[in-house]
Amino acid sequence: MNVFINDIPLIIKKSSEKIFKHKYDLVLDKDDQFTSKDLVGDVLLRDADAALVDRLVRLMEVKKLKKLDSLTLVTDRKKKLIEHLKDQFKIIKAAGGLVIKDGKILMIHRLGTWDLPKGKLNKGEEVQLAALREVEEECNIKVAITGELPNTWHSYAYKGKKILKKTNWYTMQCLDDTLMKPQAEEFIEEVRFMTPDEVLEVLPKSYASIQFVIRDFLRATRKAGKE
Numbered sequence: 203m204n205v206f207i208n209d210i211p212l213i214i215k216k217s218s219e220k221i222f223k224h225k226y227d228l229v230l231d232k233d234d235q236f237t238s239k240d241l242v243g244d245v246l247l248r249d250a251d252a253a254l255v256d257r258l259v260r261l262m263e264v265k266k267l268k269k270l271d272s273l274t275l276v277t278d279r280k281k282k283l284i285e286h287l288k289d290q291f292k293i294i295k296a297a298g299g300l301v302i303k304d305g306k307i308l309m310i311h312r313l314g315t316w317d318l319p320k321g322k323l324n325k326g327e328e329v330q331l332a333a334l335r336e337v338e339e340e341c342n343i344k345v346a347i348t349g350e351l352p353n354t355w356h357s358y359a360y361k362g363k364k365i366l367k368k369t370n371w372y373t374m375q376c377l378d379d380t381l382m383k384p385q386a387e388e389f390i391e392e393v394r395f396m397t398p399d400e401v402l403e404v405l406p407k408s409y410a411s412i413q414f415v416i417r418d419f420l421r422a423t424r425k426a427g428k429e
Contacts, residue, residue, distance in 0.1 A: 203284050205366075206356040206411045207262040210270055214250070214287075217278040221246070226274070242269040250275035252286045259290065263357070263364075291357060291366035295323045297333035298369055300419055301345055303376035306395040307416070309404065310340060313389050316408045318415065320369055321388075329370045337374060340385045341393045344378040352418055354411040371415050398423075 205212040215221065223229050227243030230236055232254045238261050247254065258273065277283050298320025301308035310317050321336035323329065330347055337345050351371035358365050384390035396404070398420055405413050 204352055204354045204411070204414060205287070206354065206409070206414075207259060208267070208357070209410045210262055210267060211272040211410055211414070212258070212262070213272060213274040214280055214283055215274060215276050216280045217276055219276075221276060227271075238265045238267060241267055241273070244272045244274070245270065246274045246276065248276045250277040250283060251279075252283065255283060255287055256290075259287070263359075288366060291364045294365055294367045295329070296320055296367050296369040297323060297329050297336060297372070299333050299337040299345060299347070299372050299374040300351060300415065301337060301341075301343070301374045301376050302348075303379065303395055306397055307401050307419075308341065308343075308376065309394055309396050309401060310384065310390050311392040311394070316404045316412070318371075318412055320371075322367075330372065333370065333372050334374075340388055340390055341379075342381050342383045342385070343376055345374040345376055347372045348375050349373040351415055354415060356409070356411045369411070373419065 203214060205214075223246065225244065226246040228240065228245045230245065230247050232247065232249045232251060241261070247258075255275065258275075261267065262273070275283070298318050300318055308319070310319055319337040319340040321332070321340070323332040334345060334347065337343070349372065351373060353371065354369050355366055356369075358367070382393055384393045401416060405416060408416075
């Protein structure tokens with residue numbers, strides 16, 4: 203489960219998973235005393251429980267933890283901890299796509315941020331059909347699904363409610379972009395195919411969840427190219 207709270211990755215791992223402590227800037231146990239000022243860089247918290255999750259979520263929501271890059275929680279009850287986290291939010295489902303044409307990736311520019319096309323599911327709509335619909339509507343192109351990417355979850359507040367949006371991501375092939383244009387009513391200003399290098403240049407101006415999806419795709423592409 204890839205959760206982003208205030209655009210900061212919150213990662214939950216099982217105690218049995220291999221953990222490389224040297225990759226973290228700070229390693230804490232659940233009983234260690236710490237404040238929001240201590241959470242700098244990539245932080246690992248061991249023996250996480252529900253009370254610790256509640257505290258950390260509050261900190262991430264209320265405090266602007268500008269120096270925190272990621273927060274990893276290690277627990278022997280991963281499934282229960284994830285369910286406890288989800289219970290704090292209203293869940294909304296969405297779907298989107300990473301569209302490829304001639305080795306280039308389709309990016310959209312919306313409200314000053316580089317993004318991937320995506321949107322919420324209609325009532326009763328199948329996830330893959332929603333992904334196709336949203337991409338085609340937002341970019342005015344025709345696409346076909348070619349594979350799956352990791353799901354993401356990101357939180358936000360809306361009308362006083364805490365929302366956790368789950369987005370199912372798919373790789374897609376562009377079938378026709380002759381009439382490609384941004385969907386203005388969705389505040390999209392630009393739609394552009396970019397080379398991987400161009401994407402990496404603008405990625406710092408994107409959301410953390412979008413960075414995660416694109417970097418995962420690029421890693422898989424490079425790995426496949428070496429095999």
